[in-house]
Amino acid sequence: MALVLTEEQSMLRDSARGLISDKAPVSHLRHLRDSKDPTGFSKELWQSFAEMGFAGLLVPEEFGGSGLGFMEAGVLMEEIGRTLMPSPFLATSVVAASALNRGGNAAQKSEYLPKLASGSLLATLAIDEGAKHRPLQTSLQAVRAGNGFKLSGAKALVVDGHVADLFIVAARTSGSAGEREGLTLFLANPKAKGVSVERTIMVDAHNAARIELANVEVTADSVLGEVDQGAALLDGVLDIGRGAVAAEMVGLSDEVFGRTVEYLKNRKQFGKLIGEFQALQHRAAELYVDIEITRAATMKALQALDTDVAKAASAVAVAKARAGTTATRAVQEGVQMHGGMGMTDQFDIGFFMKRARVCEELFGDANYHTQQLALARGY
Amino acid sequence: MTDSQTSDSETADLETFRVETRAWLEANCPPEMRKPATSDADVFWGGRNAKFSSEPQRIWFERMRDKGWTVPDWPKQYGGGGLSAAEHKVLRAEMAKMGARPPLSSFGIWMLGPALLKYGNDAQKKEHLPKIAAGLIRWCQGYSEPNAGSDLASLQTRAESDGDDFVITGSKIWTSYANYADWIFCLVRTDPVAKKHDGISFILFDMTSKGVSTKPILLISGYSPFCETFFDGVRVPKSHVVGTVNRGWDVAKYLLQHERAMISGMGERGVGRPLGQIAADSVGSDTLGRLDDAMLRGQIASFDVDEAALAACAERAVDLAKAGQAHPAFSSAMKYYGTELNKRRYEILMSAGGVDALEWESERSRQGARPRAWLRTKANSIEGGTSEVMLGIVAKRILDLPGA
Numbered sequence: 201m202a203l204v205l206t207e208e209q210s211m212l213r214d215s216a217r218g219l220i221s222d223k224a225p226v227s228h229l230r231h232l233r234d235s236k237d238p239t240g241f242s243k244e245l246w247q248s249f250a251e252m253g254f255a256g257l258l259v260p261e262e263f264g265g266s267g268l269g270f271m272e273a274g275v276l277m278e279e280i281g282r283t284l285m286p287s288p289f290l291a292t293s294v295v296a297a298s299a300l301n302r303g304g305n306a307a308q309k310s311e312y313l314p315k316l317a318s319g320s321l322l323a324t325l326a327i328d329e330g331a332k333h334r335p336l337q338t339s340l341q342a343v344r345a346g347n348g349f350k351l352s353g354a355k356a357l358v359v360d361g362h363v364a365d366l367f368i369v370a371a372r373t374s375g376s377a378g379e380r381e382g383l384t385l386f387l388a389n390p391k392a393k394g395v396s397v398e399r400t401i402m403v404d405a406h407n408a409a410r411i412e413l414a415n416v417e418v419t420a421d422s423v424l425g426e427v428d429q430g431a432a433l434l435d436g437v438l439d440i441g442r443g444a445v446a447a448e449m450v451g452l453s454d455e456v457f458g459r460t461v462e463y464l465k466n467r468k469q470f471g472k473l474i475g476e477f478q479a480l481q482h483r484a485a486e487l488y489v490d491i492e493i494t495r496a497a498t499m500k501a502l503q504a505l506d507t508d509v510a511k512a513a514s515a516v517a518v519a520k521a522r523a524g525t526t527a528t529r530a531v532q533e534g535v536q537m538h539g540g541m542g543m544t545d546q547f548d549i550g551f552f553m554k555r556a557r558v559c560e561e562l563f564g565d566a567n568y569h570t571q572q573l574a575l576a577r578g579y
Numbered sequence: 580m581t582d583s584q585t586s587d588s589e590t591a592d593l594e595t596f597r598v599e600t601r602a603w604l605e606a607n608c609p610p611e612m613r614k615p616a617t618s619d620a621d622v623f624w625g626g627r628n629a630k631f632s633s634e635p636q637r638i639w640f641e642r643m644r645d646k647g648w649t650v651p652d653w654p655k656q657y658g659g660g661g662l663s664a665a666e667h668k669v670l671r672a673e674m675a676k677m678g679a680r681p682p683l684s685s686f687g688i689w690m691l692g693p694a695l696l697k698y699g700n701d702a703q704k705k706e707h708l709p710k711i712a713a714g715l716i717r718w719c720q721g722y723s724e725p726n727a728g729s730d731l732a733s734l735q736t737r738a739e740s741d742g743d744d745f746v747i748t749g750s751k752i753w754t755s756y757a758n759y760a761d762w763i764f765c766l767v768r769t770d771p772v773a774k775k776h777d778g779i780s781f782i783l784f785d786m787t788s789k790g791v792s793t794k795p796i797l798l799i800s801g802y803s804p805f806c807e808t809f810f811d812g813v814r815v816p817k818s819h820v821v822g823t824v825n826r827g828w829d830v831a832k833y834l835l836q837h838e839r840a841m842i843s844g845m846g847e848r849g850v851g852r853p854l855g856q857i858a859a860d861s862v863g864s865d866t867l868g869r870l871d872d873a874m875l876r877g878q879i880a881s882f883d884v885d886e887a888a889l890a891a892c893a894e895r896a897v898d899l900a901k902a903g904q905a906h907p908a909f910s911s912a913m914k915y916y917g918t919e920l921n922k923r924r925y926e927i928l929m930s931a932g933g934v935d936a937l938e939w940e941s942e943r944s945r946q947g948a949r950p951r952a953w954l955r956t957k958a959n960s961i962e963g964g965t966s967e968v969m970l971g972i973v974a975k976r977i978l979d980l981p982g983a
Contacts, residue, residue, distance in 0.1 A: 202901070202902065203891065203895035203898045204895065204902045465980065465981060475980040481978075481980050482967065482970040485915075486915075486970060488973055488977065488978060489912045489916050492909075493885075493892040493916060495892075495895075496891040496892035496894070497887065497888035500891035500895075515887075517884075521884045570877070570883075573880055573883055573884055573887075574883070577853045578853070578855070578856060579858065579864075579870045579876065579879070
């Protein structure tokens with residue numbers, strides 16, 4: 201498979217870009233933030249997304265979806281990154297849809313997947329507990345009770361947690377924090393007794409929540425995949441999320457970079473366009489190279505996810521690590537090269553810097569993924 | 580026929596090609612040729628005075644030459660393999676998988692050949708390309724001059740018209756292996772009054788011509804891969820000019836793209852054992868089995884991330900070219916990153932080797948192979964255009980930033 205978009209993927213990109221740039225430019229996010237919108241995203245726009253087949257992009261056709269792949273999901277994420285559109289696409293359509301599709305039994309799939317595809321049900325994965333992403337450190341307890349389980353513990357950075365209709369919760373059914381064995385994924389209703397949800401207004405004005413579970417009862421039917429054997433399923437699903445976030449960061453980096461280069465071509469100081477100064481030209485050129493290399497690494501990861509999720513781990517680690525450092529560099533250069541204007545809230549650049557910081561932490565930062573690669577290579 | 584049917588049958592053909600290629604390589608590549616060359620002397624360069632360092636090296640070269648696979652993507656009529664871009668990619672991948680080394684290293688293959696295919700006339704192609712493919716003539720490149728390094732177009736070596744000949748006088752510097760080369764492709768000034776890019780011609784001549792002499796330059800690595808080259812009234816027929824007289828800059832630029840692509844490839848030599856394991860062998864491991872130097876381990880891991888990403892980018896560059904979507908200046912971006920990365924690799928290797936990597940003349944160190952290679956890499960970001968020149972090209976040609 202070539203590392204270039206096919207004609208169909210280019211068409212998908214163009215139609216997504218048309219809709220997103222028209223309906224959700226950065227001013228859309230700014231408005232949601234300033235009006236303290238209780239939902240944090242546009243339901244109307246989400247419905248348009250669903251009608252265009254985007255909400256069910258990864259859902260198989262037999263369940264009402266488009267049955268497309270991760271390359272296509274990446275195409276959409278990149279466009280979302282360009283305008284920072286807040287949307288349930290990542291949590292619901294990419295991560296939760298993949299978890300249900302890969303781990304769900306027949307009953308779970310036919311109950312949830314069509315609703316995800318139609319955009320009528322929002323779902324999210326609740327994984328992190330500490331300040332940093334450490335999936336194996338999961339300690340939220342799931343204790344057998346009668347025919348089901350009782351869940352107790354807390355999760356942080358649950359994307360869309362305050363609007364989700366369904367939680368996919370990583371819990372420990374045996375073993376202790378740090379161990380690979382003993383992890384299990386559960387489907388849980390946010391409205392169930394014992395669940396408390398606190399929306400965390402975050403630096404990037406996107407949706408996230410902390411949730412707490414106190415003896416929340418779930419039935420045996422709520423287990424996604426197999427009891428104690430959730431790590432493999434979780435690895436695959438997290439890698440899918442990581443690939444998608446890397447694509448968002450490529451879009452975000454490319455957009456900030458494009459705006460910065462335009463600025464270099466128009467802003468005059470000392471009687472010259474600042475883009476004439478070699479110091480800035482070389483920094484811009486280095487950043488361009490960084491972004492292109494990261495774009496290729498991200499496409500490689502998405503392609504690997506499409507071919508074989510289980511073998512994609514190293515390609516995903518490379519992509520997420522690169523995307524984190526590249527996006528960080530892109531937003532920092534963006535602010536610096538825009539000078540004082542880059543520091544103002546009135547200017548959009550700061551929004552990209554804030555989102556990049558969140559994307560960097562989401563599903564593991566560059567250090568985490570660099571470490572994963574070293575472990576995979578045995579040193 | 581729909582597009583998807585076309586691509587399905589293409590995919591099937593490629594798969595057949597892959598299977599056949601793998602089988603042929605398995606049967607024909609001697610085991611000794613399935614590991615990287617250990618030194619410069621272990622690389623086969625061809626030429627009138629060609630020497631094989633071993634019998635397997637000779638066998639491997641001859642088999643590949645007979646198949647046209649010293650230059651797999653050149654037309655068959657010139658001794659090439661006639662492979663499509665997609666087939667060529669498959670061949671490279673299969674060779675990389677088994678660690679098969681290139682059967683022939685040659686500036687004729689990397690640089691002159693592509694330029695001749697595009698700009699050469701029929702007679703020039705028929706005369707030179709088959710000899711390059713068969714490793715009969717070893718070429719060197721006469722570009723840089725003592726006062727025209729990065730500012731290449733300010734070169735002064737002059738070629739004066741004298742009947743059917745040009746008479747060439749001047750000197751070149753950094754001519755790689757000029758002392759071993761049979762022929763040179765050379766930039767000369769044929770119009771001294773035109774604007775500096777407009778008076779240059781691209782010309783070919785035999786290094787045994789009267790008036791040519793060379794002098795090796797000793798480098799910090801202790802080797803002399805480069806030479807100073809002097810021309811004292813060298814007579815060259817005008818028919819040896821490639822392209823149009825005074826339009827040699829077009830040929831030179833085209834050739835430089837190939838040179839840069841070739842040099843950037845030096846950052847991809849990630850075959851063999853992972854750097855982290857090489858380092859663990861000399862530094863040791865901690866109780867968790869991890870490299871017992873956390874900072875070095877981190878440097879290596881972040882190098883590995885960047886190297887894997889660059890490999891993806893190199894793959895994508897080929898795919899973009901195939902799809903007709905490549906930016907012509909992208910090789911400058913790859914050259915910049917690939918060479919900087921290669922320097923990082925050798926800094927890490929030196930650090931990982933510790934005191935063992937400091938030995939210069941000993942059996943144990945294979946005559947200082949590692950420190951000499953480390954020092955050699957420092958030229959990567961200078962030769963073929965410095966990193967700063969590459970960044971300038973990216974800024975102006977790709978990003979369209981204003982000229983100073």
